[in-house]
Amino acid sequence: MNRRRFLGTASSAVVAGVGVSVFAPAVPARAAGRINLAFVPKALNNPVFEVTRAGAEDRVAELEDVAFRWVGPTTTDAAAQSQIIDDLVVQGINGICVSCNDPDALMPAINRAVREGVTVITWDADSPNSKRMTNVSIDQVTAGARAAELVVERAPAGKLAILTGTPGALNLEQRVEGFRSVIDKVDAIEVIATDPCNDDVQRAVEIVEQRINATPDLASYFFVGMWPFFADLKTMPRLKEFVAKGGVCVSLDALEGALNAVDQGYANALVGYSWYGFGTTSVDVLVNKIRDGKDAPDPMYTELFIVDENNIPEYMEKQRATGGRF
Numbered sequence: 636m637n638r639r640r641f642l643g644t645a646s647s648a649v650v651a652g653v654g655v656s657v658f659a660p661a662v663p664a665r666a667a668g669r670i671n672l673a674f675v676p677k678a679l680n681n682p683v684f685e686v687t688r689a690g691a692e693d694r695v696a697e698l699e700d701v702a703f704r705w706v707g708p709t710t711t712d713a714a715a716q717s718q719i720i721d722d723l724v725v726q727g728i729n730g731i732c733v734s735c736n737d738p739d740a741l742m743p744a745i746n747r748a749v750r751e752g753v754t755v756i757t758w759d760a761d762s763p764n765s766k767r768m769t770n771v772s773i774d775q776v777t778a779g780a781r782a783a784e785l786v787v788e789r790a791p792a793g794k795l796a797i798l799t800g801t802p803g804a805l806n807l808e809q810r811v812e813g814f815r816s817v818i819d820k821v822d823a824i825e826v827i828a829t830d831p832c833n834d835d836v837q838r839a840v841e842i843v844e845q846r847i848n849a850t851p852d853l854a855s856y857f858f859v860g861m862w863p864f865f866a867d868l869k870t871m872p873r874l875k876e877f878v879a880k881g882g883v884c885v886s887l888d889a890l891e892g893a894l895n896a897v898d899q900g901y902a903n904a905l906v907g908y909s910w911y912g913f914g915t916t917s918v919d920v921l922v923n924k925i926r927d928g929k930d931a932p933d934p935m936y937t938e939l940f941i942v943d944e945n946n947i948p949e950y951m952e953k954q955r956a957t958g959g960r961f
Contacts, residue, residue, distance in 0.1 A: 668700065668926075669700045669701075669702065670700065670701045670702070670729050670730065670921075670922055670925050670926060671702045671704070671727065671728050671729045671730070672691075672695070672701060672702065672703050672704070672728070672729065672730045672731075672732070672918065672921055672922075673703075673704040673705075673706060673723050673728045673730070673731050673732070674687070674688065674691055674703070674704070674705050674706075674707075674731075674732045674733075674758075674914075674917070675706060675707050675716055675719055675720060675723075675731060675732070675733040675734070676688075676705070676707040676734050677707065677708075677711050677716070677734045677735070677736050677760065677801070677804070677834060678707060678708055678709065678710050678711045678712070678736075678834055679707050679708065679709055680709060680710055680834075680835070680836075681711075681834050681836075681862075682836070682865045683860065683861070683865070683888065683890065683910060684707075684734065684910075686890060686910035686911050686914070686959060686960075687734075687758065687759075687910050687911070687913045687914040687917075688705050688914060689911060689914060689959075689960060690909075690910070690911040690912060690913060690914025690915040690916075690918075690960070691703060691705075691732075691914035691915070691917060691918050692914070693914070693915065693960070694914065694915040694918040694919065695918055698918075698922065701918070701922060703918075704723075704728070706719055706723070707719065710833075710834075710835070711736050711800075711801040711804075711833055711834045712736065713735070713736040713737040713740035713741055713803075714740065716733065716735070716736055716740075716741060716744070717740065717741060717743065717744035718744075720733065720741075720744040720745065720747075720748055720755075721744055721747065721748075723748070723753075724747065724748045724751050724753055728753060729753065729754065729921075729925050730753065730754040730755070730756075730921035730922070730924070730925050731748060731753055731754070731755045731756075732755075732756050732757070732758050732771070732917045732918075732921060733745070733755065733756075733757055733758075733762075733767075734757065734758050734759045734760045735757055735760045735761060735762045735804070735805065736760070736801060736803070736804060737803045737804065737805075738760075738761060738762040738763065738764065738765070738805045739762075739764075741762045741765065742762050742764060742765040745762055745765040745766060745767050746765055746766045749765075749766040749767070750766075754768060754921055754924045754925050755767045755768065756768050756769050756770070756771060756917060756920055756921060756931070757769075757770045757771070757772075758770070758771040758772060758913045758917050759771075759772050759773075759806050759913060760772075760804050760805055760806040760807075761805055761806065761934070762805070763805070768920070768924060768930065768931060768933065769920060769931040769932065769933040769934060769935055770933065770934040770935070771913055771916050771917045771920060771934070771935045771937075772806065772913070772934055772935070772936060772937070773908045773936055773937055773939060774936050774939075775805075775806050775809035775810050775813065776809050776810070776812055776813035776816070777813060777939070778810055778813060778887060778906050778908070778939055779809065779810035779811060779812060779813025779814035779815075779816075779859075779887075780813035780814065780816055780817050781813075781906050781939060781941070782810075782813075782814055782857060782885050782886075782887060782906045783813070783814040783815075783816070783817035783818045783857070784817060785885045785903075785904045785906070785941070785943075786818070786824075786855050786857060786883055786885050787817065787818070787821055787824070789855070789883040789885075789903055789904070790824075790854045790855040790882075790883040791821065791823060791824070792821075792823035792824060792854065793823070793824065793825070793852070793853070793854025793855065794824075794825050794827045794850060794852055794853050794854050794855075795818065795824050795825065795826050795827065795853075795854060795855045795856070795857065796826075796827055796828045796829075796830065796846050796850065796853060796855075796856050796857070797811065797814070797826065797828065797829040797830070797856075797857045797859065798830055798832060798839060798842060798843060798846075798856065798857070798858045798859060798862070798863070799811060799829055799830070799831050799832070799859040799860075800831065800832060800833065800834040800859060800860050800862065801831065801833050801834050802831050802833075807859050807860065810859050810887060811829065811859060814857060814859075824854075824855075827850065827853075828846065830842045830846060832862055834860075834862065835862070836862050836863070836865045836866050837866065839862035839863045839866075840863050840866045840870050840871055843856070843863050843871060843873075843874055844870075844871055844872075844873045844874065847873040847874060847877050847882075848873055853877065853882060854882060854883065855882065855883040855884070855885070856874075856877070856882065856883070856884045856885075857884075857885055857886070858884070858885070858886035858887065858902075859887055860886070860887050860888055861886050861887065861888035861889075861890060861892060861893040861896075861905075864886065864888075864890075864892035864893045864895070864896045864901070864902070865892050866892075868892075868895060868896060868899060868901050871901060874901050875899075875900060875901050878900055878901060878902065878903065879900060883903050884896075884901065884902040884903055885902070885903060885904050885905070885906070886902055886904075886905050886906075887905070887906050887907075888905065888906075888907060888908075888910075889905040889906075889907025889908070889940070889942045889950065890910065890959060891954055891959055893905050893907075893942075894942065894947070894950055894951055894954055897942055897943065897944070897947050898947050898951055903943060903944070904941060904942065904943040905941070905942040905943070906939055906940075906941060907939065907940050907941070907942055907950075908937050908938065908939050908940070909937055909961065911959065911960045911961060912937055913937075916935065916937075920935070
């Protein structure tokens with residue numbers, strides 16, 4: 636399996652077990668006919684995808700004769716994503732990058748697009764049995780397992796709750812699979828619930844506060860994604876109190892809200908990776924294929940990094956200096 640590091644991906648504190656990787660080749664800024672690209676996120680109401688959008692737009696701005704569109708359903712909806720892909724094909728798009736709400740539901744639309752000569756890749760959430768060229772992502776199972784190790788280090792016993800996103804999303808299920816592969820071996824830890832928020836930020840906040848309130852002896856919490864940390868942290872006083880009293884909260888993602896959560900005592904540790912790099916790399920992969928016929932390795936995994944009390948100042952400064960473009 637070939638693995639490449641994304642352009643702009645943070646490289647410190649790389650997770651053990653993730654393969655040695657190299658930079659994906661940059662696309663030469665030369666014109667060879669206009670290329671029309673479209674990115675299709677799971678939903679337009681999830682702020683995490685906006686960082687990928689920024690990466691894609693920044694990379695497109697460096698290229699000649701490449702146009703970029705960002706189009707997706709308002710909320711997580713696989714049927715709506717499928718219709719969007721079909722519409723893009725009719726509109727003459729050259730390349731599509733999609734984060735799949737459901738791998739099986741998206742497969743027919745992806746395959747139809749490929750049959751029509753459109754280059755299709757996925758990012759983050761894959762449809763591995765489709766005819767897409769590659770998946771630009773992280774090793775989701777490894778990320779989940781690393782999060783579990785962080786939980787076990789800090790809370791080796793007691794009740795544990797899991798917050799996830801939309802049921803059926805392959806990337807989230809793989810993270811939970813990796814997490815449970817570690818946690819289920821620890822007899823002293825009891826998983827009491829896996830609550831879906833359907834990628835809805837406000838719903839995620841409500842679930843977390845309600846779960847902590849309903850479980851006074853909760854020892855640890857795993858967020859499969861950082862949904863609650865896109866909200867105002869002050870809307871989660873129970874989570875703040877939970878961590879202050881020794882409860883453990885570990886989350887995937889290390890964007891601004893999650894960094895603030897660690898800095899302000901709402902979380903203990905994060906498993907991070909480059910959402911910005913998803914955007915830059917996906918543009919390069921599509922243009923390299925469309926313009927020069929170059930296939931990409933499948934999958935293309937970026938590195939993971941850990942943020943906790945030991946290096947939070949470093950990542951807070953990185954966020955400030957780059958505006959989150961790392």
